[in-house]
Amino acid sequence: MRADFAALVLACLAALFAACLLGSTPMEIERVLGALLGRGDPGDQLVVVHIRLPRAITAFAVGAALGASGAALQGLLRNPLAEPGVLGVSAMASLGATGALYYGLAALSAWVMPAAAIVGAITGTALIAFAALRTASVVTLILIGVGLSSFAGAAMNLMMNLAPNPFSLADMINWMLGSVANRSFLDLGFSAPFLAVGLGVLFATRRGLSALTLGEEAASGVGLNLRRQRLSIVLGAGLATGGAVALAGVIGFVGIVAPHIIRPMVNHDPARSLLPSALLAGLILVLADIGVRLMPTVTELKLGVVAALIGAPAFVWIAMQRRSVHD
């Protein structure tokens, strides 16, 4: 397991480096290394340090946030199909972000966008967690997620309908499709605190997710403070997902796929799946984004679209693998 983990970390670093290396301007390894170390041609530095690197790190951060949120929500709800996208949390975050754009609030301060996305995300997560108090059926929760997604989608469509000008329309569409193109370290900086706190909360409370393997009643029996655990995961996943959506818009399914691959490698322990799921989801998005950039299409494909094209079939497959006895 330790060797697997080291391999995963190395793969992430390699992918980040590859993202700096590959692109429409071909560049040798020495030039990329030189630019990363602050030497070499200013043009190279612009491309590598100010365009490719922040984009790659954004993809990684967004993936890590979604992967960890997915793994944590799966642990909390005890179901491998839970994920910010499926539960409507991402859509609610996106609604917050597009709302901020539509009303022109985003121009007031760079903090408005992440804050609005996070308010949306926490609203969504809290609704799901509240519903989870009343029903043990994850099918119900996912249906509530479908409802939240539809509502958020309709509200966003309404705003697009009424969009005052084509520019804000394009902005909003960007957010709904999900992309990490043209992100700067400055953008990253405005979401980073939320991502860091959200991930921190999730990691700090991960042991409780192991206890929840026993079901909520036995978990309280072994000494878990259930209310505090729920609140922590709602806050942590809400902050992380909101931060991710503020950066990149809606990117679905990576939060399902990564934990699904990791789980058998960590004895199906949600606590131990958290960090590797974050790394793997980050890796997947960095690689997917490299793919998006290299694909010879006229207009660049949106990362969120590609993620859904790959992730949604995976979701269906995982759902079909489930034995019906669970619920």
Add this chain to the structure above:
Amino acid sequence: MDRQRPARGLHARDLTVTAGEATLVRDATFRLQPGELTALLGPNGAGKTSLLRGAIGLTPRASGWAGIDGEDIARMPPRRRARQLAYLPQNRPLAWPSPVRDVVALGRFAHGAALGRLRGADRRAVERALAACDLERLAERSTATLSGGELARVHCARAFAAEAPLLIADEPVAELDPYHQFTVMNLIRDFVNRGGGALAVLHDVVLARRYADRFIWMKDGRIVADGTPAETLSAARLGEIYGVRGRVEGERVEIEGPL
């Protein structure tokens, strides 16, 4: 209660538990002490589970008092309570196909144990619990591949791993064949013989008569009798509690049919 030396064990006094308009448990008083195996008996819907949940603070009480060693259960942090009392609920779903050792290790949650990184006392407690429940051979097996009898032992081992002085088991032998019913009851009996105090909800009066030192009888949310089997078990009691016709002769109990 004597303030200097509070009674050891779990103590509930005039405990009332409600859910909305309904009163599930009314004015229940009982004690669970080390060295004693108590059977909680009563028909479905008598309020047995609600009584237990109220007594250990998982459901807030409407009135009365409950506590461990004189300390109010409602004010005890969950982890401290869990180090004093292990609880085996009636529903025991396992969300993931975890290995047996990990499920048993969750019994050490209140001691701060993290799965996959068991050390010192935690590791030893898990090994002892696995050995006590004859699970060493199955320790690395996925719980998804176990039979009902094996799973019952895993849950017992999980409860024992806490090494808490008290154990509450809600229908520990439900859905088990007679052989495994005896196996699980023997495990609980051994726990009591080692100095623990256990309370088990049982539906099989014959099994309860064989194993328990004390009977608590419940009906319609009230405790109607509490004492030794010899004192409280009678044909009349079986009729009153379950509505069945039975015969009780010394240690022999026979249930003949509905009244």
